[in-house]
Amino acid sequence: MRRGRWLAAIVAVAAIAAAVVATSTYGGTTAKKPIVIGWAFDSSGAMAPFDNPALAAAKIEIAHWNARGGVLGRKLKLNTCDTQGNKPDIAKACAVKLLGQHADVIFTTCDVDLAAPVVQEAINRGKLAVASCIGTDQMGPKRFGSKGRLAFTFGNVAQDEGSAMADYAWKRGWRKAALATDTVIVYFKNVVQAFEARWKQLGGKVVASETYQSLGGNNVQNVVTRLNSVKADVVVTSTAGAFGALSTLISGLRSLGNNTPVINSWAGDGTYWLPKSPKVTNYYFLTYASVFGDDPSRAVNTLAKQIHAGTGGFITGPAAVDGVVTAIRRSHGSTKGIVLAKTMERFRKVPTISGLVSFSKNLHSVFGRRYRVIRIQDNVPKVVGTIVAKKVVKI
Amino acid sequence: MRRSAGAVVELGVPALLVVAAALLATVFSHSTQTYFINALVNVAIVVALYAFIGNSGVVSFGHISFVALGAWTAGVLSVPAAEKPAIMPNLAHGLRTTTVGNVPSLALAAAVGAAFALLVGLPLMRLSGLAAGIATFGVLEITHNILRYWEKIGPGLNTFSSVPETTGLTQAAACAVIAVVVAFVYQRSRYGRVLRATREDAAAARAVGVSMYMQRLIAFTLSGALAGFAGGVYVHLLPLNTEALYLDLTFITLAMLVIGGTTSLLGAVVGALAVSGVDSFLATAENGVSIAGWNVDLPAGTRVVVVGALMAIVLILRPLGLTGGREATLPRWARIGSAP
Numbered sequence: 063m064r065r066g067r068w069l070a071a072i073v074a075v076a077a078i079a080a081a082v083v084a085t086s087t088y089g090g091t092t093a094k095k096p097i098v099i100g101w102a103f104d105s106s107g108a109m110a111p112f113d114n115p116a117l118a119a120a121k122i123e124i125a126h127w128n129a130r131g132g133v134l135g136r137k138l139k140l141n142t143c144d145t146q147g148n149k150p151d152i153a154k155a156c157a158v159k160l161l162g163q164h165a166d167v168i169f170t171t172c173d174v175d176l177a178a179p180v181v182q183e184a185i186n187r188g189k190l191a192v193a194s195c196i197g198t199d200q201m202g203p204k205r206f207g208s209k210g211r212l213a214f215t216f217g218n219v220a221q222d223e224g225s226a227m228a229d230y231a232w233k234r235g236w237r238k239a240a241l242a243t244d245t246v247i248v249y250f251k252n253v254v255q256a257f258e259a260r261w262k263q264l265g266g267k268v269v270a271s272e273t274y275q276s277l278g279g280n281n282v283q284n285v286v287t288r289l290n291s292v293k294a295d296v297v298v299t300s301t302a303g304a305f306g307a308l309s310t311l312i313s314g315l316r317s318l319g320n321n322t323p324v325i326n327s328w329a330g331d332g333t334y335w336l337p338k339s340p341k342v343t344n345y346y347f348l349t350y351a352s353v354f355g356d357d358p359s360r361a362v363n364t365l366a367k368q369i370h371a372g373t374g375g376f377i378t379g380p381a382a383v384d385g386v387v388t389a390i391r392r393s394h395g396s397t398k399g400i401v402l403a404k405t406m407e408r409f410r411k412v413p414t415i416s417g418l419v420s421f422s423k424n425l426h427s428v429f430g431r432r433y434r435v436i437r438i439q440d441n442v443p444k445v446v447g448t449i450v451a452k453k454v455v456k457i
Numbered sequence: 458m459r460r461s462a463g464a465v466v467e468l469g470v471p472a473l474l475v476v477a478a479a480l481l482a483t484v485f486s487h488s489t490q491t492y493f494i495n496a497l498v499n500v501a502i503v504v505a506l507y508a509f510i511g512n513s514g515v516v517s518f519g520h521i522s523f524v525a526l527g528a529w530t531a532g533v534l535s536v537p538a539a540e541k542p543a544i545m546p547n548l549a550h551g552l553r554t555t556t557v558g559n560v561p562s563l564a565l566a567a568a569v570g571a572a573f574a575l576l577v578g579l580p581l582m583r584l585s586g587l588a589a590g591i592a593t594f595g596v597l598e599i600t601h602n603i604l605r606y607w608e609k610i611g612p613g614l615n616t617f618s619s620v621p622e623t624t625g626l627t628q629a630a631a632c633a634v635i636a637v638v639v640a641f642v643y644q645r646s647r648y649g650r651v652l653r654a655t656r657e658d659a660a661a662a663r664a665v666g667v668s669m670y671m672q673r674l675i676a677f678t679l680s681g682a683l684a685g686f687a688g689g690v691y692v693h694l695l696p697l698n699t700e701a702l703y704l705d706l707t708f709i710t711l712a713m714l715v716i717g718g719t720t721s722l723l724g725a726v727v728g729a730l731a732v733s734g735v736d737s738f739l740a741t742a743e744n745g746v747s748i749a750g751w752n753v754d755l756p757a758g759t760r761v762v763v764v765g766a767l768m769a770i771v772l773i774l775r776p777l778g779l780t781g782g783r784e785a786t787l788p789r790w791a792r793i794g795s796a797p
Contacts, residue, residue: 106757143744144757150695151495152740159488159744175616178696182618200615207540207619248615 096132096139097390097397099124099383100160101169102180107147108277111304111332111372112172116194116379117142118369120169123380123415133387134395141165148176157183166397167192167386172217172375173247174200185209190399190406192216192386194378195350197223197249197328202426210426212399214406216382216419217375218350219427219454220249220300223327224256226433226451227298227348231257231325232264233449236295240270240322242285242311244301246277252457253300253327259455269294276305286314289322300327303335316340331373331436333443341441348433348449349374350416356445357434361415374434381416388412429454463787468641470785471726472634475500478730479630489741490626496733497629498691500726502706503713504636505683507725509676510714512649514656515585518707519577519593522600523681525702526573527566527688529604532617532697535562540619547608559623563632563689570685571678573600578677582670585659597707605699616698624694632690636683640722643679652676656720709736716771718778723785731779736764 101120103113124138132138141163143156148171157180160168168184170177172195184191185206193201196215203210231239239261244250258268270292274282289297297315301308308330315322317340326347336342351357351374353366362377369376389405390397406426411418417431435447475497482493506520533545538556541548557565581592605614624632643649652672655662659669691697709732717728739760742753771779 146740146743146757146760149740150697150701151491154695155488155491155740156744158491159486162487175614175698178616178618178698182622182696186622204543205615205618207537207543209619210543245614251614 094136096137097167098139098141098163098165099167099169099386100157100163100165101140101142102145102153102156102160102171103142103169104148104171104176105144105146107145108302108304109148109171109173109176111302111334112195112375115369115371115373115376116172116382118379119365119371119376120194120379120383122365122368123383127383127387133390136395138383138387145171145180148173150179153177153179154183156180161187161189165189167402169194169382172196173249174198174205174215175247177201178205181206181213185212185399188212188399190214190386190389190397190402192382194382195328195375196427198252199425199427200248203424211407212403214385214403214421214426216378216385216414216416216428218328218431218433219425219429220252220327221256221259221457222429222431222451222454223348223433224253224258224300224457225260225453225455226449227253227325227327228257228260228264228266229452230346230348230435230447230449231261231296231298232266234296234323236266236323238267238269238293238295240289240292240294240297241268241272242289242297242299243271243273244276244299244305244307245273246275246279246301246305250300250302250327250329253329254298255457256455257298259457260451260453263453263455274307274311276301276307279307282307282310283314286311286318290315290318290320294322297322297324299324300329302329303332305329309335309337312342312345313337313340316343328373328375331375333438333441334372336438336441338441342438343440345438346435346446347438348435350431350434351377352434352436352443352445354436354443354445358445358448359415365415377416381414381419384414385409385412385419464645466787467645467722467784468638471637471641471723474726474730475630475633475637479626482626489737492733492737492741494624494626494629494694496730496737497626497633498624498687498694499710499713499733500633500729501629501636501687501690502684502710503717503725503729504633504640504722505680505687506710506714507680507719507722508640508643508683509673509680511720511722511725512644512652512656512676513673514720515673516590516711517593517677518590518711519596519600520680520684521702521707521710522597523570523574523684524688524691524706525600525604525699527570527685528617528692528697528702529611529688530569530685531562531566531689532620532692533611534565535559535621535693536617536619544615544618545608545612547613548611549609552610559621559628559693562693563686566689567682567686570688571682574681574684575674575678578674578681582673582677597703601699601703604702612698614699616696617692618696620692620696622693624690629690629694632686636687637722637726639679639683640725643676644722648672648675712768716768716778718780718782720777720782721780721784724778724780724782727779732764732768735767736760739763 145153170180181191193215195217197217201215243254272285330347331349353371713728718724745754
């Protein structure tokens with residue numbers, strides 16, 4: 063009897079101990095700290111047409127990862143903060159707030175100059191700063207010095223994009239190009255510079271080189287007049303509909319009876335800016351993905367439909383999430399900025415929903431992506447081909 | 458005795474408001490503190506505006522160009538030399554190889570602001586009224602475009618990055634207090650009083666031999682120095698570009714001065730703190746904020762609409778601004794008690 067009681071007591075203690083161990087093991091798994099992504103985005107300013115869809119698509123991708131159990135057992139958590147038109151003080155406060163919420167990685171808006179307050183704050187605290195779609199080589203050491211090693215973008219580097227535009231124009235048989243550079247942001251300028259560099263390598267001729275300013279500048283009409291006076295096979299520009307000058311540029315040329323093809327970068331993606339009259343014709347742009355239901359990738363079409371995307375840049379949101387997840391996995395779960403940065407610098411053709419992503423020690427922006435070429439005729443957009451830049455030119 | 462007590466109050470109240478704002482900031486989170494620091498930089502800029510506009514009665518739309526030049530000076534000179542080629546590849550040789558610390562960069566920002574204000578003031582201070590206002594607007598436009606496109610003196614279109622972020626609460630508060638003290642000393646000086654006399658009655662001032670041109674030029678140069686100084690403080694807080702130092706900042710800082718009360722130092726400080734406070738609260742509320750258990754989450758764009766409406770309402774109810782354009786004074790009982 064006595065021995066029986068002792069045995070019962072031992073069994074009870076063992077059961078309790080086992081339960082405690084089991085509970086703590088189970089609790090340990092579920093209580094694993096989430097990986098926090100802090101995203102400072104612009105919901106209403108000039109970058110809104112690019113930031114909003116990228117963020118919306120990224121949310122879906124994060125939900126997918128979490129449904130599959132997260133990353134190495136840790137869930138992804140997304141905290142957002144609206145920079146309200148990328149006002150520098152609000153952007154900085156957003157970055158501080160997100161870091162205060164224990165963000166492991168900071169995501170930022172799609173222009174390097176507007177992103178600077180957020181990037182600076184993140185890299186000063188040793189965190190990885192990621193932009194989904196900044197399109198210059200300046201998101202990295204080139205702009206932010208030694209700490210810039212922590213800054214990356216999943217946007218295409220302008221040297222690659224401008225080069226691809228030139229390759230496409232050459233392929234179409236166009237030989238004389240008129241350049242119209244919007245000088246408002248670095249990305250716009252770099253794309254046209256890259257086009258010119260590649261165009262000259264191919265043997266193309268530049269018959270005009272004009273500059274204008276969007277975002278309130280009022281000189282694009284003068285550029286229209288001058289462009290109309292030259293005989294060119296193609297007009298080359300890089301500017302966004304949301305920045306105000308694109309519509310004037312195209313309408314101006316078409317109103318003058320000038321139907322010269324116009325080729326634009328990803329900045330000119332979307333139909334939100336199209337004037338009703340005269341309708342946009344003979345207008346081409348290169349972009350990450352088609353949001354018009356005719357992208358060569360079915361996965362892209364499904365996602366575009368799901369989030370009602372306005373421009374192809376939406377795909378860079380989930381691509382950036384995929385890229386960061388790959389970096390964390392390859393870093394064995396570390397979220398330290400420098401560890402992730404070193405891993406990402408070794409990315410070579412990493413598959414993401416937006417295509418293959420490569421970085422190097424000096425180039426923290428994507429090169430070698432397959433661009434979709436979309437033509438708008440009578441205000442109707444349609445994919446007319448794809449192209450990969452043959453060379454990343456130096457500018 | 459009574460006069461010195463009055464002077465202490467006149468300086469002490471605006472200075473204490475600045476210190477109180479800085480102390481209040483320490484209660485809040487780090488992200489909210491960013492707004493307080495920004496408000497204190499705004500105080501320095503608005504006090505710089507006040508030093509000229511408040512004392513002379515001449516509206517200037519060009520003072521943000523002095524702020525911009527100050528920011529450019531402090532920014533260019535304090536970016537580490539090793540990082541300058543990446544951020545500013547076309548910088549002039551002398552600027553590329555020169556790097557100075559925080560305090561010298563602020564002193565140089567003030568000096569450049571003063572020198573430029575003196576230079577443009579020489580022809581412009583002969584003008585009065587609307588003509589002076591438009592001419593100063595011309596200065597803003599010219600400066601904006603020079604800084605935007607002349608890459609030998611700065612980053613051009615690019616946003617400044619890698620400027621040491623030395624403007625925290627302490628530096629912002631200290632610099633705002635310095636601006637307040639300088640503006641106070643000037644307005645209590647013979648020059649300040651003479652300039653205010655020209656504001657009240659230009660003909661009478663001329664009749665007693667006052668050179669309105671010279672007095673305005675002195676005030677313009679002094680306020681240029683303060684504005685340049687504030688610009689230096691600003692660039693040590695945030696990565697700035699030419700757009701951040703242009704029309705929006707021009708009109709919001711002028712609005713702060715008018716709302717506080719154009720003709721008083723207290724008005725400049727109150728206006729800057731009040732408008733910055735409302736603006737920052739609404740910016741925070743647009744991202745969702747919890748106040749005493751209530752979750753406030755305003756729709757995007759509310760900030761701009763509400764700040765505009767509030768400014769209009771304040772000016773309708775108090776056309777002379779929140780302070781009525783008056784300085785802080787001793788309470789009535791204290792004044793009676795200390796009567797000779």
